[in-house]
Amino acid sequence: MSGMGQEDGGLRAQRALWADPGWRRWVLASLFPRLGGAMMPFALLLVGEAALGSFASGAWMTSAYAVGAAVASPFRGRQMDRRSLPGALRTPLLLQALLCGAMALAGTVRAPLPVLLGLSLLLGVIPAGVAGAYRALLPSLLPPARLAPAFAIDAVLIEVAWIGGPPLVGALALVHPALSLGVIGAGALVALGINRWLPPRAPPPPSTLPGDRVSLRPLLRGMPLRVYVSVVACGVGWGSVDTALPARLVELGSRAELWGGLSALLSVTSAVGGLVHAGLLRPSSPQRALGRALVFLSLWGGLLLPTVWMDSVLGLGVWLAAAGLFLAPLVGLLTYLLQQALPSDRQAEGFALYGACWALGIGVGSALTALLLRHASAQLALVPTGAVPLLAAGAVVLLTRAQPRPPPVP
Structure with missing residues (x-):
């Protein structure tokens, strides 16, 4: 009975969330930037391969894009925390659209690698912090009781973007490799219009000491540090599979564009896993939530590792689908843990750093x-x-065990 009660409570929380008009507007507004983020790594890989004839060149472009996002995200997030949202998103989305057009043109004329790397770097830097800003809007849109199911569903929505993004790149690449960049730029412009329907969020009053507000040190200890380490590891796994699988498919005699379908399969199972996990009662404490997240992280890595020995598309698909079941639940737990640990005036910055860690992982994985x-x-x-x-x-x-335990309350 207790298990059924937990499931009913989770379903009621989801229904209440979707009945909230502020939540529905937020979902629509954040969809297009996320879809563009899901498309960009695969798009750059294919543009680089088409322009320079080498998957390695495309992987370096993906790495430059991810490193640019990783370096810029904390600083862009800090700027978002100190400005009104969503108005602060206007300039980065507009510049992203212009840069997508420039990259599409450069790839079409087969520009040299340094030019493509420079544009890739800018494509990472300019929109950095956008995803964190959208997440920072949630506490001002929803009551506290709805934040936990919101972050759980948000992890599924991210997977929805990843379901559609890579297959769309693969399909558009059959027409022209650079066409997907035009679609990403158009999506950024659409997001500009949708943001007008979101209620404005004024910068929150400071809740940290002046010195802490300009230093990343408070965000790199305790629970946030454990979350960020886990996110970097997820990013390395995704960056490696996202750039190595297309080349492996060609090695097996298939087409690189098939990675779009396999990526969608992984994301579908991830969304299923996320929906199941969202229907469960959340862990009773941050320590229990972290323990569950580490189990999911281990399962994500352990089920991806056998892809090394698979010599068929079917075998690759089976292990990718199995690993995907634990990705969205992992992301949902990590985002919830981070939101609970961050001060109110550093939410956008903290989530931008989350995005930076993801991008850093992708950059490291792509470089490897x-x-x-x-x-x-x-x-x-x-x-x-x-x-x-x-x-x-x-x-x-090891980090958790090394942390000093607080003294027991008498």
Whole structure:
């Protein structure tokens, strides 16, 4: 009975959430930037391969994009925290649309690698912090009781974007490799219009000391640090599989564009896992939530690792689908843990740093792929997809055990 009661409570929370008009407007507004983010790595990989004839060049472009986002996100997030939202999103979305057009043109005329790398870097830097700003809007739109189911459903919505993004890139690449960049730019312009329907959020009053507000140090200890380490590991796994799988498919005699379908399969199972997890009662304490997240991180890495030994598309698909079941639940738990641990005046910055860690992981994973493609093979380039998340789960356990325990309350 208790299990059924937990499930009914979770379903009631979801129904109440979707009945909230502020939540529905937020979902629509955040959809297009997320879809563009899901499309960008695969789009840059294919544009680089088409322009320069090498998947390694495309992987370096993806890495430059991700590193640019990782470096810029904390600072852009800090700017978002100190400005009214969603008005602060106007300039980065407009510039992203212009840069997408410039990259599409550069790829079409086969510009040299330094030019493509520079544009890739700017495509990461300019919209950095946008995703964190959207998440920072949630506490001003929803009552506190709805934030936990909101972050759980938000993890599923991210997977919805990843379901549609890579297959759309693959389909558009059959017409022209650079066409997907035009679609990403158009989506940024659409988001500009939809943002007008969101209620404005004024900068929150400071809740931290002046010195803490300009330093990242308070965000890099305790629970936020464990969340960020886990996010980097997830990003390395995704960055590696996102850039190594297309080359591995070609190595197996298939087409690189098929990765769009396999990516959608992974995202579908991730969305299913996220929906199931959202219907469950959340863990009773942050420590229990972290423990569950580490189990999911280990399962994500452990189920990706066998892709190294698969020599068929079917085998790759089976293990990708199995790993996907735990990705959205993991992301939902990590975002909830972070939201609970951040001060109110650093929400956008903290979530931007979350995005930076994800981007940093993708950049590291893409760089590892580029190196392994050049010096080894596409098969070996898949090793970091599972190995890094498993190692990171162990590292977070060690960090947790090393932290001094608070004295017992008398």
